[in-house]
Amino acid sequence: MNRSSPNPTLRGHLIGLIEENNPEVCAALRDDTSLIRSGLIDSMALFNLALWIEQETGSRLDLNTFDPSVEWNTIAGILDFIGRHRIRGFPG
Amino acid sequence: MFDVVPYRPERKAQVAELHSYFWGDIAASAAYLEWKYERNPYLGESPIYLALHDGKPVGMRGMFGSMWEAGSSSQKLLGLHADDLVVAPEYRSRGVVANIMSAAFDDLREKGWEYVFSLSAGAVTRFSSLAMGWRNVGPVGELRRASRRVELLRRLHGTISGMRFFHRYAKDVQSLLGRHLQSDLRGRRTGAAIKVGARVSLWQEPRPEEMARLVERIPYDGRIRHVRDRAYFAWRFQNPVHKYWFLFWEEPDLEGYLVLQEYLPEAMDRSVTHIVDWEASDDRVRAGLLQAALRLGHFPDLRIWSATLPDKTKALLETTGFRSGGGGSGIADQQKYILVKPLQEGTPVKDCVFAGRRLLELSDWDVRMMYSMQG
Numbered sequence: 354m355n356r357s358s359p360n361p362t363l364r365g366h367l368i369g370l371i372e373e374n375n376p377e378v379c380a381a382l383r384d385d386t387s388l389i390r391s392g393l394i395d396s397m398a399l400f401n402l403a404l405w406i407e408q409e410t411g412s413r414l415d416l417n418t419f420d421p422s423v424e425w426n427t428i429a430g431i432l433d434f435i436g437r438h439r440i441r442g443f444p445g
Numbered sequence: 446m447f448d449v450v451p452y453r454p455e456r457k458a459q460v461a462e463l464h465s466y467f468w469g470d471i472a473a474s475a476a477y478l479e480w481k482y483e484r485n486p487y488l489g490e491s492p493i494y495l496a497l498h499d500g501k502p503v504g505m506r507g508m509f510g511s512m513w514e515a516g517s518s519s520q521k522l523l524g525l526h527a528d529d530l531v532v533a534p535e536y537r538s539r540g541v542v543a544n545i546m547s548a549a550f551d552d553l554r555e556k557g558w559e560y561v562f563s564l565s566a567g568a569v570t571r572f573s574s575l576a577m578g579w580r581n582v583g584p585v586g587e588l589r590r591a592s593r594r595v596e597l598l599r600r601l602h603g604t605i606s607g608m609r610f611f612h613r614y615a616k617d618v619q620s621l622l623g624r625h626l627q628s629d630l631r632g633r634r635t636g637a638a639i640k641v642g643a644r645v646s647l648w649q650e651p652r653p654e655e656m657a658r659l660v661e662r663i664p665y666d667g668r669i670r671h672v673r674d675r676a677y678f679a680w681r682f683q684n685p686v687h688k689y690w691f692l693f694w695e696e697p698d699l700e701g702y703l704v705l706q707e708y709l710p711e712a713m714d715r716s717v718t719h720i721v722d723w724e725a726s727d728d729r730v731r732a733g734l735l736q737a738a739l740r741l742g743h744f745p746d747l748r749i750w751s752a753t754l755p756d757k758t759k760a761l762l763e764t765t766g767f768r769s770g771g772g773g774s775g776i777a778d779q780q781k782y783i784l785v786k787p788l789q790e791g792t793p794v795k796d797c798v799f800a801g802r803r804l805l806e807l808s809d810w811d812v813r814m815m816y817s818m819q820g
Contacts, residue, residue, distance in 0.1 A: 375538045389576050392543030396532065399576055400569040403776045413775030416782075417583075421576040 363409070363435065367428060370405050374398035384429040389422050406431065410438040447503065447541055449548035452482075452493035456502060460495065463502050466531055468686070468710035476685040478507075478529075481818075484683075485510045486676040487523060494549040496532075496541045504532040504541035506549060511562060511816070512672040515809075516800025519665065521672065525553065527563045527786070528818055530570050546577055554788045560797075560804065563784040564817035568777050574784055580797070582783035583807035585814075586752030587770035588762055595716075595745045598622040626716040629742025630690055631707060641692070644700075645737040648691040653678035655699040656724075663726055668753070668811040669802050673722075681815065686710055689721075692737050694730050701725030703734040705741075706820050720749040721820030722813050732761055739765060750781075750814045752807060781819055783812060 368382065375398045388394045394402060403421070407414050425431050452460060461475035468474070482491045488510030496504035507529040513522045532541045553561065564585070566574060575581060602618045605611040633639075638646045657675040671677070682689045686709050694701040704722045708715055720738070725731035738747075749767065751759050770780055785804050787797055794805055802809040814820030 392540040392547065394538075395540055395543040395576075396538055396573050397569055398538035400572050400776070403572050407776050416572075416575055416581050416776070421572070422578060425576070 360432070364428065364432060367405075367431060370402060371398070374401050382428070385427050387426055388428070389426045402431075406435060409435045411440040412438065414438070447496040447498055447544045449494055449496050449545050451552075452495055452505075456495065459502050460493065460505060463505055463533060464529060464531055466533065467529075468712040470710055470712070473686055473710055480680075480683055480685055481509050481528075482507055484680065486680045487512045491525070492549075492553075493529070494545050494552075496536075496545050498536065503536040504545055506530045506542075506545050508549065508553070508561065512677070513562075513669055513799070514672050515669040515802040516667050518800075519667075520800035522560070522799050525558060525561045527561050527574075528565055530566075542573055543577065546574075550786070550788060558788055560788065561786040563786075564781060564812065565819050566781065566784060568779060571782055571784065572776060574786070577786075579784045579786045580794070580805050582785055582805055582810065584752060584778065585750040585781045585783065585812060585817075587780040588749050588751045588759075588767040589770045590744065590747040590762075590765070590767045592625065592743060592745045594743070595622065595625050598625060625743070626745050628707065628716075628718050628744045628747075630705060630718065630744075631688075631715075633690075641737050641740060642733070644696050645692055645694050645733065647741065648693060649689075651678050651682045651689070651691055651704075652693065652699065652702075655693075656702055659699050659702065659726070660724060663724065666811070667800070667802065668809055669799065669804065670811040670813075671816040684818075686713075687820075690741075692734055694725070694734055694737075700727075701730035701734050703738055704815065705738060706814075716745040718744050718747050719814055719820045720747065721815040723749075728757065731758065735761065735765060748814075750812060753810050753812050781817060783807070783810060 371382065371388070371394065375394060386393070389399065402425070403414075406425070419434075424434050457475065461471050461478060464474035464478060465471045478493075482493055483489075485491045491507065491509040493505055493507045495502040506527060508525040508527055511524050511526040513524055514520065515522070530542065563574060563579065598618060598621060602615055602622060605618065606615040636649060638648045641647050653675045656678050657673060660673045682704075688707050688709055690705045692703040692705070693699055702722070702724055703720060706719045706721045707717070723731070723734065725734060747767075748770070749762065751762060751767075785797065797804040
């Protein structure tokens with residue numbers, strides 16, 4: 354995936370997942386909306402998001418190697434993270 | 446947004462009701478909260494933060510007092526242990542947790558607290574915590590010793606359930622399995638001590654004074670550990686939703702102990718037995734206590750935290766059949782982790798030091814399941 358042109362399907366899936374877990378946040382969602390630091394996504398919704406990201410990257414994530422509040426705080430950040438961590442050749 | 450307020454005694458019944466989402470028993474929750482937050486040996490009353498909606502608690506997080514020690518002169522650090530995160534089902538994924546934690550951290554920071562610890566978080570709470578700036582020290586290294594009988598019955602049940610002619614026997618196997626899913630300890634009702642070896646006896650009550658004296662007498666390497674004094678032992682084993690058994694090795698002074706624990710509420714996994722603490726004056730006593738525990742009878746699933754045990758003790762566990770828990774890895778790893786939240790914003794990792802020991806470095810910890818409410 355190219356960092357400057359996020360995969361529109363992946364973005365759609367991501368927004369769908371956020372909507373599914375928390376319908377109240379979606380009206381105001383933009384690519385740079387703060388998701389975690391603002392408290393819009395927490396607890397079970399955040400955990401489901403983490404599992405989805407793990408599935409999309411095709412690898413087990415090491416919790417010591419990144420800060421989710423920084424790298425996953427926005428839709429753009431999450432898509433970028435997946436792009437950087439996806440195992441080469443993983444269909445996603 | 447939700448209002449976040451500190452707990453007040455007039456909300457006791459409401460909070461017990463909210464907490465009962467854990468195991469479905471309001472009376473058990475009330476007794477548990479009273480023991481943990483009102484009779485804490487270090488703080489007396491420990492803080493609980495509540496998220497309110499229309500004046501009713503819909504979320505909570507408790508912070509009970511915990512006294513840690515480290516270094517050659519056993520320097521003490523009074524900290525808070527975050528636990529009991531509960532959100533009413535209809536309010537989940539609506540920012541309640543973020544609201545509570547943010548208000549709690551602001552309040553605790555203002556009151557001068559330096560660190561909050563967590564040793565009991567499940568996978569969901571752990572991940573939420575990391576996203577809120579907690580630091581991950583590492584996994585507790587849970588080891589399990591599963592009963593071969595139970596494993597075989599589980600496998601047999603799985604196999605015959607899908608078989609054309611034999612599936613009718615699956616119910617019988619399931620019923621047989623059910624009878625093996627509790628340890629032989631659970632049936633022991635006698636209040637008196639039972640001899641289980643020349644020097645070892647099984648008790649149902651702790652001996653806080655002697656246990657504390659033993660801990661004090663054994664050489665201490667200075668790693669970060671919870672203070673285990675008389676007051677702590679006397680309080681710790683009064684947890685009303687756990688049942689404890691104590692193996693004591695005497696010759697004639699107390700030379701070692703091993704503490705076993707099981708859950709009481711039906712909603713919790715009653716097939717599991719934990720070794721929550723294990724202390725001995727030498728390797729011979731340590732090994733003897735483990736052997737005595739294993740001779741007590743059938744344990745479907747015996748578990749211990751091993752991440753910070755000496756290699757010799759880990760080898761001893763391995764030779765007696767303990768294996769890595771296999772609770773998965775990555776985000777969904779089921780085992781517990783040590784988490785630390787420095788309350789002063791922007792504290793660099795190198796500054797998270799207590800008595801010369803690094804709070805964020807697993808090798809500087811001596812952690813036992815008893816320090817966590819898992820045990």
